Amino acid sequence: MEKLLDLIRNRYSCRGYSDKAVEAEKVAYIKECVRLSPSAVNRQPWHFRFVVSKEGREKLQSCYSRPWFAEAPLYVIASLLHEEEWVRADGKAHGNIDVAIAVEHLCLAAAEQGLGSCWVCNFDADRLHALFAMPETEEPVAIVPLGYARDPQVPPKSRKAAEDIFSEE
Ligand SMILES: Cc1cc2nc3c(=O)[nH]c(=O)nc-3n(C[C@H](O)[C@H](O)[C@H](O)COP(=O)(O)O)c2cc1C
Numbered sequence: 001m002e003k004l005l006d007l008i009r010n011r012y013s014c015r016g017y018s019d020k021a022v023e024a025e026k027v028a029y030i031k032e033c034v035r036l037s038p039s040a041v042n043r044q045p046w047h048f049r050f051v052v053s054k055e056g057r058e059k060l061q062s063c064y065s066r067p068w069f070a071e072a073p074l075y076v077i078a079s080l081l082h083e084e085e086w087v088r089a090d091g092k093a094h095g096n097i098d099v100a101i102a103v104e105h106l107c108l109a110a111a112e113q114g115l116g117s118c119w120v121c122n123f124d125a126d127r128l129h130a131l132f133a134m135p136e137t138e139e140p141v142a143i144v145p146l147g148y149a150r151d152p153q154v155p156p157k158s159r160k161a162a163e164d165i166f167s168e169e
Pocket of ligand 1: 011012013014118119120121122123157
């Protein structure tokens with residue numbers, strides 16, 4: 001059985017959550033999947049805030065105002081710690097790549113645990129930075145709402161065709 005391909009097919013951007021809380025064991029499992037993510041030079045230049053408090057949730061909702069987003073019982077703020085990221089000799093910083101890998105581990109782990117998730121990057125980053133009193137060198141990269149889908153249904157995947165994205169030389 002192609003387990004990874006099945007999992008990837010079943011992960012989708014969930015934009016509707018029930019108010020059922022996420023079990024502690026599932027949160028712990030997801031955290032371990034995030035913790036084991038690879039990163040450039042193994043710098044692990046990241047921090048993940050798991051937000052469940054009413055106050056914290058309201059702060060997040062004020063940074064990304066969508067009715068479906070407000071439904072989630074749990075959020076993860078994935079941040080890049082700039083002072084820890086690896087920068088190649090030509091100046092290319094790799095922290096965003098590292099955080100992105102960890103966030104996708106999170107989303108795939110959530111899908112495997114029967115949970116919905118959604119990458120959210122279109123938020124007010126300056127506001128979020130201030131509301132969570134982040135240090136200057138920390139940059140919030142993504143917010144991931146997590147929870148049980150209100151209406152679990154994997155929508156059809158809209159993707160470029162294989163012949164348009166792969167080449168061989
Ligand atoms: C880096 C990144 C940023 C995204 N930001 C948002 C966002 O701010 N709001 C949103 O609703 N979806 C966001 N998405 C979800 C994409 O719209 C979604 O992944 C894409 O349309 C493919 O759909 P699928 O995830 O259901 O397969 C983001 C996805 C990625 C990878």
